[in-house]
Amino acid sequence: MAERFSIRYQPGFTTIAAICFVMLYMPIAVLVVYAFNATDSTSAWGGFSLHWFETGWNNAQVIDASIRSLKIGATAAVLATSVATMAALATTRTPPYPGLTFKYAFINQPLMVPEIVTGVALLIFFSRIKIWSGYTGLGYLIAAHTAFCIPFAYLPIRARLESMDLTLERAAADLYATPWHVFRRITLPLLWPGILAGLMLAFVISLDDVVITEFVKSGGQDTLPTYMLGQIRRGVTPEINAISTAFLLLSVGIVTLFFFISRKRD
């Protein structure tokens, strides 16, 4: 009778949670471990080696696809974040006005439609434009990525904006700051962590996209995920493990940064 009764304890929950965490990380762990496998088997360990990373690094297609991913990601992230910042300013901290809910639903729409549908829609839409204009550059991909990145940039910016003290901007106006000055000297500096968070989120989301990119891209316009998808369909090579691990490190790195920034600047 020594144990205190805990109101929070539910039998089995901790076990299931533990299993859950293990389950979540095991496949990734296996993948990372085998990226360093000297042999090309995925079930037997043949010694530590960076061989597959080298292969990947020397693979022109991989490099090409990676660069394209980064280009699209960076551009789309910057565009999406700028646009999302404006949208957040427009839809937050205001008494409801006609069209507000509509706008909010509109901005978050990409989150509510399955990617396959958006992918198909853009495929059809852009193919028409391609025929009509002859342009086959990265523009379509950038436009598509920007569109679905907007809600991801929007949400952290909006959250940050809502927790900001409205009185500060009022005080600034009281002290003769024009609306532009209020924005530049008060709102923007205080909003900045939220904007950074949105930027990083948008970047990661863009890098990760598979489905929409797959449908919208023209031949030869592979991003890293679509390249990997092609490779996986043909068969498993350990090179993919290495590429995946590198990609993983990048994503995790960015998300960790994101976590730190949103926790610190409170």
Place this chain on the structure above:
Amino acid sequence: MANAAEIARKAEREDVRSRWLLSAPALIIIFLAAIGPLAIVLVYSFLSPGPYGDVVWKFSPEAWISVFLERDIFDETLSLADANLAIFWRSAKLALLTTIATMVVGFPTAYFIATRSERTRDIWLFLITIPFWTNLLIRTFAVLQIIRNEGIINTALMKLGIIDRPIQILFTDTAIMLGMVYVYLPLMVLPIYASLEKLDFRLVEAGYDLYASRFQVLRRIIIPLVRPGIIAGSILVFIPAIGSYVTPSVLGGGKNMMIANLIELQFGQGRNWPLGASLSISVMVIVMIALLLYVRNATGPDTRNG
């Protein structure tokens, strides 16, 4: 006197107008690259397929009919399109099973995180979020590596002498479901966690004070109060699951198609863009229905701002 009211109204109008201007770029981009094209899909679903893909601008209801029915080549009779319907059924079934599975595993996990101390809670959240931000493809690929015949699971089972020959897990419906559960688990955990975090545990205390058993407290107090989170999580899992493309493609092979794969087929070998369009709209309709049910049921306080 009229002056004052006028000034007030003018200021208000200007404020609303500047807000529209600010939000315009976002709305335009999303309209052009997300919503607008949907309308085009609808139009395309009523056209006829062209010889090499794309469409011929001729009205035809064939695409919509083909979703559910197929025409016998010889005598033109209509019968149920078994193949298509089987795919619809598989997609709905797998999506539902995935939702339930993630709920069963995700709820205790969210509960676990929510009942940690303030400091460690953030770490656990971070740990749950990381897989979420890992590329979907990589995660699916990781599952592939594990369940294939030469993968870890089979090798381990064989080494332990439990089985003689590898179990064919890959390229089955089970494989797809495993993949989807793995991929969408964080999406179920996070909303449930958000609800649990707001739970006032004094209510749980009151339950115990009034002679409820652990199970009763769970069933009658905790779960009803966390319902908005559970429903939100279910929607966040079901919608992507039913439109899932990568996971069935990688883990199901060519045979076990889900709707998304069927749609892709129409734009590739199938060369039936209108059918691809009508199938896409069908998926949208299913999603809308699910969303409507969600909005109807989520009468509790929203986890997100409305």
Place this chain on the structure above:
Amino acid sequence: MPDKPVRNAIDVRGVSKIFGAGEQRVAALDSVSVSIRENEFFTLLGPSGCGKTTLLRLIAGFDYPTEGEILLYGEDIAPLPPFKRPVNTVFQSYALFPHMTVGENIGFGLEMLGKPRAEIEARVAEMLKLVKMEALRNRRTSQISGGQQQRVALARALAPQPKVLLLDEPLSALDYKLRKEMQIELKRLQHETGITFIFVTHDQEEALTMSDRIAVMSAGRILQVGTPWDIYDKPAERFVADFIGETNFLAATIDAIAGGKAQVTLGSGAKLSATFAEGFRPNGRATLVVRPEHARLMKSPADLSGIVENIVYFGTDTHIHVRLDGGEPFIVRQQNTRNASCGFETGEKVGIQIGDNAAQVLKD
């Protein structure tokens, strides 16, 4: 007092502020008019929800009146946005910019006005000296105490030398002792700078100690405007009498008006003379207001008689609660002398004497 023509800094004329429409129509301000003189310490006093903060916001420019005009030195400022009005505000929450130092906060208004660097530096130094915070110039605002933040907020609002300074319950977050100190500080500042202060508070004691004039508000209307003495001794309405200090209410009949005073008869039969507000002709039945310290407790029946119900000791004085013969309550206040009890006991039969001019007739 020198007889110099004094202008009105602020004129509020017939201002209303209405929120919502139809059934949910709420009038935060209902046709309010008041004039505030320059170089005055003017207080808006009232319970929460009375509209005092709304009026302040209208003067500052953060909201627009539904009806009426607001004039600053004779000019209509309603069309001007807040950053064009030479009016500054000290906010209840201070609203100091967290990403700037104390010095940068204070200099902000001048920066926005485009003043040259040298002038800003000089002025900031001056302000820091005025509020005695020179040492904290480079600190972040999150690193200083509440009382210090309050003074920075004050300095920031004074730095651009506004025509009018608005203070929205600036002392409510401070503890008792600090608040008392700040009250004296504010009064001193107002005298030194000569700027018109409009002060909002719900604390009637604060209003009485600091103000040149007070406007008592309730439910969107101004009930009375006057000096602290006027408000305290000659409350015009029941609400004002009740809100400020402790009061006794007595029913009486007006017999006659003579020499600017009303001759009244109390319920007990006693006859008194009482004052009444200007422009008001008391008639027939009325209610009198008597402050507890203007009545004296006697051992034998006087103007009123009753039984002592309760004796409450306050350190500086004692409140003696009496139940009058007619059943109404009456409180008498006695200043305490050292080591002596008040001289009365619970249950004792007592008389209450009300001096001449100790009573005021209310506009009923």
